[in-house]
Amino acid sequence: MSPLFINFAYIFSGALFILGLKMLSSPSTARRGNLFSALGMFVAIVVTLLAQGLDYKWIILGMAIGTGVGVVAAVRVEMTSMPEMVALFNGFGGISSLLLAWAEYHQHPEMSVFIAIVAFLSAFIGGVTFTGSMVAFGKLSGKITQKAVVFKGQHLINAAILVTALGAAALFCMTPASGFGYTLFVIIVLVALGFGVTSTIPIGGADMPVVISLLNSYSGLAACAAGFVISNTILIVAGALVGASGIILTKIMCKAMNRSLSNVLFSGFGTKTAAHSEGDGPQGEIRPATAEDVYYILEAADSVVFVPGYGLAVAQAQHVVKELGDLLEANDTEVSYAIHPVAGRMPGHMNVLLAEANVPYDQLVEMDDINPRMDMVDVCVVIGANDVVNPAALDDESSPIYGMPIIETHRAKTVIVLKRSMNPGFAGIQNALFFAENARMYFGDAKASIQDLVAEFKGD
């Protein structure tokens, strides 16, 4: 197959990727969009395999293993584990860019300066993406601590690593073909792998939406750089699309937390604040409620808004919440689900869980839509969310989350907060909402608590 034909086919693939992303702008067309995108990938793979002089035994081996692992993992994963799955796949994309750059370099060490620079970028970004994603995976799946791991001189070490990498890269670009150049390349790879760990480990669990978005962007940019190395336009186009997508998501997540990207990446949020605010947090009387109390409140309500958070995912409570929602609707109550942009551990995490439980997407409302009519809501049920409903973000200037947009549940007529205990949330600050006049605390495991409510509804 001629290279000309292959490249025309790549244009077709690129168009399908663009079309696929465009169709993601509405839930009704999104699934077809994903299939278009997959078709684009399939076309690109097939025409690539038609090129001359390929070594098929290696290709078949790699693709067979990859397909097997990919399908099994994708079919088996629980919806609640989606963030770590995405992190894992993302890391694999990164390492393959690194390996590709290395293979190319090993095969053709005589590189122009431009190619040497992009080979460095591909290997470096790919390596950081890989280990960064593995750390994110570890944190999300609870294999390593979700807390921000901060150690002394962390910024210094990271800065030193970066300087080393850039220095090695500069030397490498001058003499890529020499043995010295090769040593430098290996050093760059190792440094990149190390940097992925040291730059991700200080970021705490609730900041993961930002980190995953950012790593997603890196994996695209790494693919893009790999495209420059082998002068392949489809890699550049597809990589750039993904890079742009990750950057936009990162921006949206940062805005939803009212923090700058550098603050998320470097501050080790949640470690310093926890200690100082223990004594001076809001105090007061809390009003615990039993399942029966909550039942009577819900039974009398005309409108109920559920506000889910990470706790919903941990307790796997999405199905029982949906069941409760259906019972309320059968009782002529208007039910909706208000979702904060950073609720959960990745962008859109809650939406996926509720969709899994068959909650129709027109019942899911965004923060900006629900807040203006919050005064009209009879009951807000907060399930496993804390910081995203903390009124301190609005009125307490000393609070670390001051200025973050929240779902203003405290303005509803009644707020029911489902919570395991009175422990503060991720930001380590006590929540004034729990002491509010209109708040009732309903303690216990989210899933069991809601099951009790469902039983109350069915009981009469």
Next chain:
Amino acid sequence: MESVYLTFVFVLAIFLGFELISKVPSTLHTPLMSGSNAISGITLIGALASLHSDNLVFSAILGTLAVTFATINVVGGYVVTNRMLEMFKKKEKKEQGGTK
């Protein structure tokens, strides 16, 4: 000259990406991530094209590993995205009472 042309394509694609993605509603952010993640497995194309039969052994090993990881990324990414998007339904509950 080729590097200029490739950079030109890159810059246009970045702008196009910004335009496309800013229109995606927050409800679909997780599928967007996993879907775009699958697209970033495009490195697979490069890895496949680099596996020539006259390659050095070490290059072939690196290339095969790249193909393996990129395939996991592509296949897993699309399958999992499809699984998620399947679940997003509009409200038309009368017919589908017994899906669970």
